[in-house]
Amino acid sequence: MRPVRYIRARTVLEAVDAFAQARGNARYIAGGTTLYDLMKLGIERPTCLIDIATLEGADRIDTEGDRLFFGAGALMADVAETRSIVRDYPLLAQSLWKAASQQLRNMATVGGNLLQRTRCPYFRNGAAGVYPCNKRDPGSGCAAIGGLDRSQAVLGVSDACNAVSPGDWPVALTAMNARIELVGLDGARTVSIDDFYQLPGSTPHIEFAMAPGEIVTGITIPKTDAGRRSTYHKIRDRESYAFALASAAVALSMDGDEVRQAHVALGGVATRPWRASETEALLQGQTLTYERALDAARASFNGARPGAHNKFKIELGARTVADAIMIAARGTNHVA
Ligand SMILES: Cc1cc2nc3c(=O)[nH]c(=O)nc-3n(C[C@H](O)[C@H](O)[C@H](O)COP(=O)(O)OP(=O)(O)OC[C@H]3O[C@@H](n4cnc5c(N)ncnc54)[C@H](O)[C@@H]3O)c2cc1C
Structure with a gap:
């Protein structure tokens, strides 16, 4: 049994500060539907969990302004069922309700969905050292290349990794030119979704353009009739x-x-x-x-x-x- 400290943050700044104080061994937790899985598999081993599920205003959904806004803490189910999204942007609603199950969508957040890790079986099942995986243990090799690769990627593959990016919602966000809003110790910034996701190259463990301790606060999408x-x-x-x-x-x-x-x-x-x-x-x-x-x-x-x-x-x-x-x-x- 490994002890894990639990902190419930009330504000984004409190969360970012708690992360800095934990000195790199912390993880934010939102719905927990991915992170708890990875902890049980021994892939993630945080000593401190910072709960951001109840941050004030984090679940805001705003479709009224000149762009769509989804707070990172909005539930997948709530976004999928927002009437104006279903009517005007069916690709966004469908990418969410075709993902996971209703129970999971009732827990999971749209921010957590962006940051889920690959379902590559060699990544998930090798924590005990059975299979090498450059994403899990940088420099160890890739058992999927030349292995059972039916579910693996055919685009963006490198000699170090061919793991598929698993999320559905990020695909719809990519088509819609979304921007990701982030807050860290150095302040707030936004990054385009094209720049947010990294190709594996020789560093497949670096998946997102995020500094340590940065928190995703929201997602914006320019409005378009194409929706x-x-x-x-x-x-x-x-x-x-x-x-x-x-x-x-x-x-x-x-x-x-x-x-x-x-x-x-x-x-x-x-x-x-x-x-x-x-x-x-x-x-x-x-x-x-x-x-x-x-x-x-x-x-x-x-x-x-x-x-x-x-x-x-x-x-x-x-x-x-x-x-x-x-x-x-x-x-x-x-x-x-
Ligand atoms: C059985 C099963 C089937 C699934 N099927 C699908 C599917 O078909 N399609 C699909 O797209 N997904 C699928 N999923 C994945 C599911 O959608 C994700 O587990 C969920 O979206 C993650 O959201 P969460 O809020 O629970 O994240 P968490 O588990 O709380 O967090 C996930 C990761 O994101 C980090 N994090 C969370 N929020 C923030 C934030 N705001 N800022 C910074 N870091 C943050 C956490 O530290 C963690 O590393 C499935 C999951 C399961 C268990």
Whole structure:
């Protein structure tokens, strides 16, 4: 049994200060649905937990201003059920309600969702030293490369890591050009979601552009009419309560049948939420057909680097994107 100190913070500054005083061995805890798992597996071993679940105002959801705002402490279930989000940004609502289970979504926060760790089986099951993992034990190697890699990434892979970025919500946020608000000992700053997630390269243990002790306070999204023609399309081994094999977040601005602007991001296939820039560029100004959507979708997989058992993700991923584009274009993808 290892003793763990528990602190309930009342304000963001109190939380940041408590983290600094714990000298690097602290973790923030929100819903706890990921962190407690990782502690039980021996992957996370904090000596101090700083509870940020009840920080005042942390669960604020604001859809009234010139941008959408989600406090990091807002529950996944609450955001997924916000009526104006369901109506005007179905991709955001769907990315949340297609994730995890209702019980988990009632506990888990949208801030914690951003920071969840990979579900790579070698990362999660090797804490006792059975499998090397550069993400868990930097420099130890990667058992997934050349191992059982059916669920691993094909995009953004390096010689050190091919673990999939697991979250659904970050994929939708990437398509919507979200910005992440952070507060640390040095003050407040915002970072674009593209800069927030790191490629593994030779340092797969560095996943987020965060300084030690920084706290995510909120997420903002510029408002866009493209939200109305949007979808989050998630393909998995079973239809609920499973992580994505491939997913696509798509939002379209259309002029009749012509695409004025496309927002496309991929999940389940890459080491970070993946902006499908090639697909977006090929769709712009085009009259939409399924064949064109599939050609554009395939372009985002040109740099794919599959292993022995996950080549299928290239075709599955492209077809998932193409289907999502056609669903989004219909603009009838609303849940009442
Ligand atoms: C069985 C199961 C199935 C799941 N399926 C899916 C799925 O299909 N799709 C999907 O996207 N997710 C899935 N999840 C993951 C789930 O969505 C996450 O566990 C959840 O979103 C994490 O939120 P939390 O508030 O519980 O985070 P916590 O567990 O409290 O924290 C997670 C991490 O974030 C840090 N943290 C939390 N909040 C902040 C903050 N504001 N600032 C700085 N650091 C912070 C913590 O220190 C910790 O490292 C699944 C989880 C389980 C257990």
